[in-house]
Amino acid sequence: MSKTYRRAFRKTGTVALRGMDLSVPQGSAFGLIGPNGAGKTTFIKSILGIVQPTEGAVRVLGGSPEDARIRARIGYLPERLHLPHAWTPTAFLATVGRLKGLAPDPAGNLRLLERVGLSDAVGRKIGGYSKGMRQRLGLAAALIGKPDLLVLDEPTDGIDPMGRMEVRRILQEEVQRGTTLFLNSHLLAETERVCDRVAILADGRVLREGRLDELVRGASRWLARFAPGVSVEALTQAGFVQGRADGVYHVDAGDPAVLNVALDRARAAGALLVELRRDGMDLESVLLGTVGAGASRVEVAA
Numbered sequence: 019m020s021k022t023y024r025r026a027f028r029k030t031g032t033v034a035l036r037g038m039d040l041s042v043p044q045g046s047a048f049g050l051i052g053p054n055g056a057g058k059t060t061f062i063k064s065i066l067g068i069v070q071p072t073e074g075a076v077r078v079l080g081g082s083p084e085d086a087r088i089r090a091r092i093g094y095l096p097e098r099l100h101l102p103h104a105w106t107p108t109a110f111l112a113t114v115g116r117l118k119g120l121a122p123d124p125a126g127n128l129r130l131l132e133r134v135g136l137s138d139a140v141g142r143k144i145g146g147y148s149k150g151m152r153q154r155l156g157l158a159a160a161l162i163g164k165p166d167l168l169v170l171d172e173p174t175d176g177i178d179p180m181g182r183m184e185v186r187r188i189l190q191e192e193v194q195r196g197t198t199l200f201l202n203s204h205l206l207a208e209t210e211r212v213c214d215r216v217a218i219l220a221d222g223r224v225l226r227e228g229r230l231d232e233l234v235r236g237a238s239r240w241l242a243r244f245a246p247g248v249s250v251e252a253l254t255q256a257g258f259v260q261g262r263a264d265g266v267y268h269v270d271a272g273d274p275a276v277l278n279v280a281l282d283r284a285r286a287a288g289a290l291l292v293e294l295r296r297d298g299m300d301l302e303s304v305l306l307g308t309v310g311a312g313a314s315r316v317e318v319a320a
């Protein structure tokens with residue numbers, strides 16, 4: 019699928035997506051990451067039928083994003099929320115429910131407000147809400163009617179760290195319920211904690227896509243530091259490989275049992291463990307590595 023934004027009476031335009039090809043498995047928690055201007059929001063808008071592709075097509079929940087019945091099964095939290103200032107949150111949620119064709123459910127809406135941490139602010143007008151409170155309300159609106167697909171564009175923008183944890187928990191609960199989650203977040207730690215699949219988008223193309231644990235390579239490698247006094251041979255026999263720094267070793271162990279056997283052997287040889295940590299790449303390194311590589315490929319092609 020491609021998308022070029024054209025201005026009226028101009029031949030040229032801004033290419034936002036070029037030959038984008040992406041399938042999101044049903045029931046997955048899918049994270050979209052990439053630099054500013056990569057095309058993430060454009061892609062999200064195309065899933066929702068807000069933006070029409072210039073070439074190609076988008077299929078969502080087995081249908082077209084322009085079909086109202088399909089849209090009613092999607093919960094969406096946009097990047098920029100426009101909320102009616104003079105309304106109360108209950109009136110707002112009631113209207114969202116009505117627009118989705120749902121039966122009125124005031125008690126259900128109150129439960130949703132409680133779930134997103136707004137029970138103390140139910141009686142207040144939305145205009146007096148803080149940024150984080152507005153974002154929480156936006157999430158409640160996205161959750162109305164137990165959607166089959168949740169599309170969230172920067173859902174925790176403006177939300178405090180405690181609130182982010184609560185939002186993550188809600189998203190995990192939704193995925194457990196069977197919802198497919200599509201998350202666009204600049205907070206890579208958030209994507210890493212919530213998602214099981216990730217696509218890296220840059221310059222309107224998918225550079226990499228796959229299971230998070232496969233993208234974050236080296237997740238089974240551990241770094242161990244031992245106190246001085248134990249021989250390299252003893253640690254090598256226990257399964258550790260000497261690193262560059264003094265006393266630092268690594269061991270490949272995907273299974274905790276394998277790791278503990280190596281540690282037990284090292285301790286039996288008199289080694290004293292002082293530090294142990296995973297030596298895997300985090301999503302940030304994967305993103306920087308991938309986008310950097312993509313950028314140099316473009317230079318070579320040019």
Ligand SMILES: Nc1ncnc2c1ncn2[C@@H]1O[C@H](COP(=O)(O)OP(=O)(O)OP(=O)(O)O)[C@@H](O)[C@H]1O
Binds near residue numbers: 033052
């Ligand atoms: N309505 C529009 N009209 C013209 N160009 C647009 C429009 N919306 C986005 N673009 C352009 O399309 C490209 C992709 O933008 P998009 O907002 O999809 O990126 P993004 O990955 O969501 O970026 P960010 O991380 O900064 O939110 C950019 O070059 C942007 O300037």
